[in-house]
Amino acid sequence: MIKFRFQPLLFLCSTIFIILLIYAPANFAASLKTSKDLNTGKHLKTKIDLTEEIKIYKYKKITKALHYGNEFHGLKTASGDLYDKNKFTAASKNLPFGTKVLVKNPQNGKFCFVTINDRGPFEKGYGLDLSQATYKSLGLKGSHLVVCYTKKPYKYHTHKKK
Numbered sequence: 001m002i003k004f005r006f007q008p009l010l011f012l013c014s015t016i017f018i019i020l021l022i023y024a025p026a027n028f029a030a031s032l033k034t035s036k037d038l039n040t041g042k043h044l045k046t047k048i049d050l051t052e053e054i055k056i057y058k059y060k061k062i063t064k065a066l067h068y069g070n071e072f073h074g075l076k077t078a079s080g081d082l083y084d085k086n087k088f089t090a091a092s093k094n095l096p097f098g099t100k101v102l103v104k105n106p107q108n109g110k111f112c113f114v115t116i117n118d119r120g121p122f123e124k125g126y127g128l129d130l131s132q133a134t135y136k137s138l139g140l141k142g143s144h145l146v147v148c149y150t151k152k153p154y155k156y157h158t159h160k161k162k
Helices: 006-031 045-058 134-136
Strands: 059-066 087-091 101-106 111-118 126-128 144-150
Touching: 059 111, 059 134, 126 134
Parallel strands: 059 126, 087 111
Antiparallel strands: 059 144, 087 126, 101 111, 101 144
């Protein structure tokens, strides 16, 4: 008697599962291509867009990275922008301001895009100062080696004394 009582429910669940199995992957891929930000209505970058963009970043450098302290939040950077610890920015002694850099944590595979807007770090042996948001999104703790990718090779800046 119990067997017949749940039979229609079992049939309904298995039918829904089969329909989802057939149609969901196609709908999911279509939604990835057309995803929009609900607040602004702007097109969001999808995984498909990111893989194409990452291919452009082909110049690689491995360096140590630190993060800015909270005491710099709201102060002017060398480029004239205000430092915001919640934005994906970084400081570099060598790269020009406005350069987009793909920074990757080789230990966990996480990566993000940052914009160079300041000079530093001023500790010997370090190549980047990352904002707090960048540092957390990469899953870094303390000082770590990171892999930096840029679109074109940059020569080191030479500072001439006057």
